[in-house]
Amino acid sequence: MCGIVAAIGRASVVDILLDGLAHLEYRGYDSAGLALIDGEGRIARARVQGRVAQLRRLVAEEGLDGQVGIAHTRWATHGAPSERNAHPHVSGTVAVVHNGIIENFAALRARLEAEGYVFTSETDTEVIAHLVASKRRAGAPLFAAVQAAMRELEGAFAIAVLDAAVPGEVVVARRGSPLVLGLGEEGFYAASDVSALVAHTRRVVYLEEGDCARLTLEGVQIVDESGETVERPVRLTHVTADAVQLAGYRHYMQKEIFEQPEAVADTLEAVAGGARLTPALFGPEAEKTFAAIDRVLILGCGTSFHAGMVGRYWLEEYAGLPTTVEIASEYRYRVSVPDAKTLVVAISQSGETADTLAALRHAQGRGMTQTLAICNVPESAIVRTARLAFLTRAGPEIGVASTKAFTTQLTALALLALTLAKQRGRLPEAVEANRLDALRRLPAALGRVLQLEPQIEQWAQRFAERQHALFLGRGTHWPIALEGALKLKEISYIHAEGYPAGELKHGPLALVDREMPVVAVAPRDDLLEKLKSNLQEVRARGAELFVFAEDGSGVGGEEGVHAIVVPSHDAMLAPILHVVPLQLLAYHVALVKGTDVDKPRNLAKSVTVE
Known part of the structure; x- marks a missing residue:
């Protein structure tokens, strides 16, 4: 979950590295x-x-400069955050930065210490520096030394290595963690994510699993895991420098919340105009794959898991397919029953989520080869691993607390459920037309929901001093309650729980008192009257209610019950609309509390380690 950058240029690379x-x-x-x-x-x-801003000041104070360099921003795994545990790590003339985890570092460290190498940090990364240095001491060229070191490393990693004795090159490698090369007019670059490079080039090369690359001013040489020289395609990335700027917003999270109408519209582009639902939306093999399945397994973590929970309701109701949703980090560690007729759907914003990727491969290894990735990154590991793929087209998501990735994942799952319903003869032509019309109107509906921000901002003041909150929903809105609670605790550090409202009497009601604000999502659906009864139980215990109520639901207007009216839309798609006010509530509560919205404590965006 760390970030690495490497550069070799005809002029100073300091600003390239720091930017x-x-x-x-x-x-x-x-x-x-x-x-x-x-x-x-x-x-x-x-x-x-x-932070990087502190590093920038230190580099300026010390007047550091050079045309070859590597850089790192860390999310701690081995060793507490400290200067001595910060990357790069050095062994003699060799310096290394690393994203990932080296699982056999303890054995390697013991061996290297026995050989006389002195460790100065608690990190697993330092073994890479000493291991490469040992290969160099034995006479291997830098490129060969890194390849030899890779063969001894177990775990997931992306690394960048330089050696002062070889000042004209940088060597990078990846296994299990993403790494992209940038091909520029004035130099060559590598980074964990293309967003770090687009200010300097849009011509990129995505390294494959096990690749090792040598960057010099003459160009790039890539070898695969077997040591054979290979060519990887040069692509023109669609990510622009403007897309990763704040563009006048206070935080990336706020910007990304307000980008949701456009992100959903882009995700729906394939069914714009008069286009109809077709399996081809999910890849050229989708029609054959969909015909071969009779159930669905959805894998995801965190927000993606919540999206999968909503997808389960849709797939069972509309497509008639039994569906299971599994937390990816748990799925491969329990005894499950494989079924070759299962469509395995892996959901991930980055496509590099270690637990989800491992769960997908575990399912494939058990004979479940009908697989689909729902993902935001076209060249990611999960997309390359799955047989089918649907790209959510949310654009770069920088804020750690996911927002537009979630709504576009839900949009993709709605398309999947309806496409499977059609293929299985459960979606009459007139109903298909109505559903597509509702989907096409969804971006405009999201725009209307965003206009509720001033009202939500007023509510935020009442939450700032609270220590706990309860979020309630029913049916497809129970996962939305879970997502709302997750957002609040991620960025405001208020303990929050999401529950299906019918479960109140089975335990959670014991927590409800005047100090426990309760947030409810109240769409105008078949469960509305039951939800109202649940809310009365809450009010009877003195709790203050904050309800996002769909227009016409009749909720609100009494003491202790605050209601914001959410515009009506198609009932199936209501969860996509109702999550947006919960995102805004979490954002504005965090502002009141003064937390670091985009970089909440202890968290990082792309979870590439287990």
Whole structure:
């Protein structure tokens, strides 16, 4: 979950490294550092416990400069956040930055210490530096030394390595963690995410699993896991420099909340105009794959898991397919019953989520080969691993608390449920037309929901001093309650729980008193009257109610019950609309509390370690 940048250029690369880190800081921000080969052929290193802005000041104060360098922003795994645990780590003339976890680091460390190497940090990364240095000491060229070291490393990693004794090159490699190369006019670059590179080039190469690459001013050489020289396609990324700027918003989270109408519209582009639902939306093999399945398994973590929970309701109601939703980090560690006729759907914003990728591969290894990725990143590992893919087209999501990724995942799942319903003869032509019309009107409906922000901002003041909150929903809105609670605790640090409202009497009601605000989502559906009864139980215990009520629901207008009216839309798609006010509530409560909205404590965006 760390971020790495590497660069070799015809001029100074300091700003390239630091600007790249600033765009990767969503991946980790407890410490940062860089190493350069300076004008005298020595490694110049700067490290801080803290943010990239502090590193930038330190680099300026020390006057560090160079045309070859590597840099890192950290989310701690091995060793507490500190300057000595910050990357880059150095062994002699070798410096290394690393994203991932080296699982056999303890054995490697013991061996290297026995050989005389001295460790100065608690990290697993330092073994890479000493291991490469040992290969160099034995006479291997840098490129070969990194490849040899890779063969001894177990775990997931993306690394960048330089050696002051070889000042004209940087070597990078990946296994299990993403790494992209940038091909520029004035140099060559590597980074954990394309967002770090788009200010300097849009021509990129995505490294495959096990690849190792050598960057010089003459170009890029790539070898695969077997050591054979390979060519990887050069692509023109659709991510622009403007897409990763704040553009006048106070935080990335706020910007991304307000980008949801456009993100959903882009996700629906394939069914714009007069286009109809077709399996081809999910890939050329989708029609054959969909015909071969009789149930669905959805895998995801965090917000993606909540999206899958909503998808389960839709797939069972509209497509008639039995559906199971599993937390990916748990699925592969329990004894389950494989079924070759199951469509395995892996949901991930980044497509590099370690637990979800491992769960997908576990399912495939058990004979469940009918697989679909729902993902925001076209070149990601999960997309490449699955047989079918649907790209959510949310654009870059920088804020750690996911917003537009969630609504676009829900949009994709709605399309999947309706497409499968049609293929199974459960979606008459007239109903298909109505559903497509509702989907096409969804971006405009989201725009109307965003206009509720001033009212929600007023509510935020009442939450700031509370320590706990309860979120309630029923049916498809129970996962929305879970997502609302997750957002609040992620960025405001208020303990929040999401529950199906019918479960109140089975335990949670014991927590309800005047100090426990209760947030409810009240769409105008078949469960509305039952939800109203549940809310009366809450009011009878003295709790203050905050209800997002669909127009015409009749909720509100009494003492202790605050209601904001959410515009009506198609009942199936209501969860996509109702989550947006919960995102805004969490955002504004966090503002009142003064927390770091985009970089909440202990969290990072792309969870690439188990």
